[in-house]
Amino acid sequence: MTQDDLRVTTLGERRVPSPVEHRLFTPDNARVLLEVDSVEGAEPSALGSAATDAKPLAAAPLMFEKAGPREHVYFDPRKSKAAVVTCGGLCPGLNNVIRHLYFALRDGYGVPTVYGVRNGYLGLTPEAPQPPMELTADWVEAIHHQGGTMLGTSRGHQDPAVMVETLVQLGVNLFFPVGGDGTQRGAHAIAKEAARRGVDLAIVGIPKTIDNDILYCFQTFGFVSAVTEAERVIDRAHVEAKSVPRGVGLVKLMGRNAGFIAAGATVASGEVNFCLVPEHPFELEGPRGFLAKLERRLEARGHAVIVVAEGAGQGLMDGLDPTAVDASGNRRLGDIGLLLKERISSYFDGIGKPVGMKYFDPSYYIRSVQANATDSLLTERFARQAAHAAMAGKTDLFVGYWNGRIVHVPLAASVGKPRHMAPESELWSAVQSITGQMRW
């Protein structure tokens, strides 16, 4: 990657003085370093296996454009129309994003019209179940006290030409798609189509993924709320497991490609003995296999709590079609939770030491909760900075969260590159320490 890959597209020159009241502007050449890790001296010292991030500081290190209100903006706020759309699976904080965007645009800039597109990208097509609605202060006032999205959502691909046409018909010049990798891919297609047609439309995505697996988003909104709910489920699995002889609490959590929720909830809870994630394949059988480890744990401590991410252990599934996909184009997964439940029960039945199996599949429960304070704060930052970026005429980007700053990430630099939990990361290291799962 080069610095050019991180260069943000701008619609044109900023001439309109910003009406933002508090006048604390960010210069347009402000930047945020991509890398904060380095070493002292020419080389990492010997034998640090976590040393991948540790290398001497480059002469011209890569930098992101820093988000923030600009002193002059591209669009005349009073003549602007904005639209926000929420796509894909639910995530705590969607209503906060809608609410904060509305207030940032209307109170901050005086934008007179903010549309809410209903039911995801589908709402920008003739098949829309409901037309876009004009948001009002009354309507957004208390929506952050509810989970989900008051605008509705949907999955699946829509034709960018159709969507651009709808936006043009509505007179929208500021467009905010809130969604995950597929949604941002769609946003990129919309931006290209708008450019092709010469439409003066700023597209600023807001990344959303309960799985926390978007590149250049150190933490996505909703993640901590989901971890909080997952932690509660784990605590109850622990209560159940401890209450019976040879009790096993087995919890399946979200995480198709990345184990962040499973790992985060494991560390937050402190009660988990085995944490299984997509990033780390494992065996069931054999003396170093999972079942033998579990047997040793149960022998020693009388109960066990297991957390498994839905995308873990896919290699253990027989007859799974690895090319099958769902409506959003995501790979179909086998149900690792049920597989583990059955394999554990039959293994211990087989050796004459049946377990007290307590299986928890909270499924959507952990994602449909209202955003907590952490996520509420994060949504405010994403939404406000997205409003600033769009008003400044930036486009074809999303607002990322990197090294503690909100930054402008060109969509082309992130989409299609999911983030994983690195084996050498502090989080995975914490999982190892706390579970002691290598020990058995």
Add this chain to the structure above:
Amino acid sequence: MTQDDLRVTTLGERRVPSPVEHRLFTPDNARVLLEVDSVEGAEPSALGSAATDAKPLAAAPLMFEKAGPREHVYFDPRKSKAAVVTCGGLCPGLNNVIRHLYFALRDGYGVPTVYGVRNGYLGLTPEAPQPPMELTADWVEAIHHQGGTMLGTSRGHQDPAVMVETLVQLGVNLFFPVGGDGTQRGAHAIAKEAARRGVDLAIVGIPKTIDNDILYCFQTFGFVSAVTEAERVIDRAHVEAKSVPRGVGLVKLMGRNAGFIAAGATVASGEVNFCLVPEHPFELEGPRGFLAKLERRLEARGHAVIVVAEGAGQGLMDGLDPTAVDASGNRRLGDIGLLLKERISSYFDGIGKPVGMKYFDPSYYIRSVQANATDSLLTERFARQAAHAAMAGKTDLFVGYWNGRIVHVPLAASVGKPRHMAPESELWSAVQSITGQMRW
């Protein structure tokens, strides 16, 4: 400040192979950049008032030592004894820190003895109400489900010579003081005394401040839990204010020198109309004074929610002795909550438009709660990295949290330099946007 100020003291050469199982070591010359903000080009572009952090990258930027397990450690774990002490006011996560330290030392390194010092530094003196206790797995097992500190705490200064003597008598070589600026000052004095006496004692502080005002700690544990509780209080103040004609919900929150809790809860809640913090003095009277603004708000909207940090508006107090201090050496504050309550009521009585005043002073309520998931995760990082640092023979430092990494901060570089919420910070900017308090 120079790079030498960030140089960490080490007791001696690391020769003992680390027993840590997962073998993902951090090289000892790994570093973390102090600054991540920069500009593209030679200068910040004109007129960015938030430009203080935006300057060209230095040729040799300042760097912190990066925390992490070292492949060789200084102390022989099997011959080590550790002690942890919690000092000062309560903060969500203290029990988590104790628990994680215990497991990191005992399970991670095999340290056979971990003492819990009772009632703060007082517990290291002959006046101790209770002697240090030897922690056990049973005792720490479920303590993270409770707020406060199971070891007890106290305020005030103790003689470093006496404390070092107690630690020597106990045979402690790894010492973890958990506390705020005063506590870390004490830790620095202990480290100096230990060095003077030639005692082989690693002092690794863990910063604790509900007010989030410690330098080089981007976020301290307990802060978000407190903000969460504060947000709840604000939501109820909003409910009360809306329910009566001319309702005023007034909430006093913690924050002696820094308004982080008030600001964080204001943004998280989204229901606050005025947020008053120590960093921004304000007037009550006059056409631009607070009371006139409140009058305009009430006229326009019929109700108002006000959040005030306890350290705000101290200039408004008559007859306050600015030199008075409490047992911890903190400045005595006048009660700005009660003053506002009375001044608001009498002002509106005076103009014949009495308000429905609902005053909330949650006081200790917001700090004695159990740590939430965010803080639980953060305590694990602080505690584990503190254990690694001490085992590696690092001393006279605390574990800071900077640019998303845990770093080693020499005590001399931080103590006595409280952190404030900068006027140009994103948080204060968010407060301005959300409250619209400049608008009235």
Add this chain to the structure above:
Amino acid sequence: MTQDDLRVTTLGERRVPSPVEHRLFTPDNARVLLEVDSVEGAEPSALGSAATDAKPLAAAPLMFEKAGPREHVYFDPRKSKAAVVTCGGLCPGLNNVIRHLYFALRDGYGVPTVYGVRNGYLGLTPEAPQPPMELTADWVEAIHHQGGTMLGTSRGHQDPAVMVETLVQLGVNLFFPVGGDGTQRGAHAIAKEAARRGVDLAIVGIPKTIDNDILYCFQTFGFVSAVTEAERVIDRAHVEAKSVPRGVGLVKLMGRNAGFIAAGATVASGEVNFCLVPEHPFELEGPRGFLAKLERRLEARGHAVIVVAEGAGQGLMDGLDPTAVDASGNRRLGDIGLLLKERISSYFDGIGKPVGMKYFDPSYYIRSVQANATDSLLTERFARQAAHAAMAGKTDLFVGYWNGRIVHVPLAASVGKPRHMAPESELWSAVQSITGQMRW
């Protein structure tokens, strides 16, 4: 009291067949016994001091009219208009009551118009800040997720003639005042005025009191939600008290004339050592005084948690005008919380054993919370049965909750007769057992 005092006023003959779908009707002569306690044999056995309720069953025991849907109703639902008003202090569940009333009337009976009167009885006068609003399904849909009352409230007396006139102008024939003793007194006055004018208006009150002190309401909605919040405050006071040497956690709770919240939270928490209520005067000084007891407790156990209801210990106040009243006609109380805080601190300072005083005054915090499941269930019962009673032409009553049933209580039989926590009640007995406060 005689059976005639429990006789309910009816506007006229019920001729209209009820449209309620599930057709499970309650006969109009269904009754609920007032007393369920009795004795076997002619007399209570000797020496049972709780024997006040234990007496032989009367030949003709007193009975309440039982609430429930009647097969024929008095009003034609399609020609009816209803109005609901919420008065006095906030209480968890007010929004649930509004929502359930709306659905019971509109979906259950097909009543086309349900008004929400704004800001209490004030909203039925020419001084109303806002006119009555017509409720809609959209408006009530999610209000039960918020505390307070979306209709607003107010305190104070209004002229019944004016209010009846407003109701007549609106065409209202079903009127539901939700409020405490003062509100029900007002409802009784409205009912008398309506009868005097010959207006065909059913007045069915719904009792509301956070203090749980309404006669013939075994439990009022909101009480348990408030106790839950109060319990949390107590738990935190316990955390604070335990954390410092000689720590005292002092919690002031609502309860002007009755100590139900203080007692309920004391028992629910299980962490309280002294519970002080209006029903039981106490002394501060002397060897059997509260301060000496507290001294003995602190000597023995090192910390103490004290709960005091706001109406307790009023006899200890100097210079309190016992005739002073507030806008709702309630007696003005001295601040027993602050008095105790100061007296405790100075007493222990005086004997050279200063305490670590942690004072909690949650005030409105415990009443502005959303209703919990218990209260949500209770509000549904009150609201639905109130709708049935009004449709049946019953008037000048409120729906009470007695012996597990919802009953019709003539207003004249309850208003002005506050309920207290009897010394021999199981609740007060539980307080004694759990605190052991008689023991010191």
Add this chain to the structure above:
Amino acid sequence: MTQDDLRVTTLGERRVPSPVEHRLFTPDNARVLLEVDSVEGAEPSALGSAATDAKPLAAAPLMFEKAGPREHVYFDPRKSKAAVVTCGGLCPGLNNVIRHLYFALRDGYGVPTVYGVRNGYLGLTPEAPQPPMELTADWVEAIHHQGGTMLGTSRGHQDPAVMVETLVQLGVNLFFPVGGDGTQRGAHAIAKEAARRGVDLAIVGIPKTIDNDILYCFQTFGFVSAVTEAERVIDRAHVEAKSVPRGVGLVKLMGRNAGFIAAGATVASGEVNFCLVPEHPFELEGPRGFLAKLERRLEARGHAVIVVAEGAGQGLMDGLDPTAVDASGNRRLGDIGLLLKERISSYFDGIGKPVGMKYFDPSYYIRSVQANATDSLLTERFARQAAHAAMAGKTDLFVGYWNGRIVHVPLAASVGKPRHMAPESELWSAVQSITGQMRW
């Protein structure tokens, strides 16, 4: 049933003066009426279909013995030993019961030894995984902050002779089995065996059932906590269902034979459109079948929330062996949740209108939570009154909760007679009103 069936067995004459401090004793002939419903006049008025409870007051109505402290007790407290055991599935409040029993016996009566039997009745046999432990104040101090039972539990029948022998060996004279119908059956067998052997042993059961289906227990502890958790799941199902076109939120809840949790959570939530319970069989197919109703609802409103108790719709299962039972002797159930999930999806796929199916099976999640305030208060009553009953030498009974009072229920009068939700009950009527499920 006759009054003799409600007569309580007593071990012998009470001669020992009670040491209970607050001296508010209940006379031994105090009684509580079984029925509180009646009619005025000779007959219920015509056509009240809920009239089953409405009948003229009997000359000699049935009465329960009223629980409470007796002035003289049978056992000498100082020479007594007590034991508590928790059996069967988890239920919120078990730890509260243990804690309150311990304090009632030790602090209230001065009983020096209270054993905790581990892992249910299994802990009273030679196969016990762990021996009974002697409870201490430290051990019970904070257990009520955790869900589950710190003593562990188990399912299944044990030999009464073996259990009595273990109790005799331990010297126990006060025995408190906490559990459901199976457990109380076991308690009855133990009482008979003890009587046969002439052992001076008081057996006082404490009823426990998350399903709320024990006769003469109007409400069991843990029920409301479970409803609260279930309500949360329903609210999230509602959030999910509303968010997508034709969204269906399907929630399976506990309730093998009785639908109390499903009904309670339905009413508390207010967001449910169909509530399916064991008491009301239903059809899937046909114009009045469930699927057609659901189709009409989705057509009209675009989304639906369905709650189903696990014991509902068992008649719809093919090939289910109606005689199969589990370890506790409970009938094996088919999985109605999965069946509905599949049948709904295939039905709507079949008519070309696929639904967005969101399935929630919270399973153990709702029962392993900590007790809330309501249940905490209830456990205190059960535990304290059980201690009083046992000290008074009452045996072969459990403490019931009837008409707002705690009463002594002879085990023979209740076991084997599960309680159901009556069709004419107020709760089921509320379900009908709120869901409007008869309407589609």
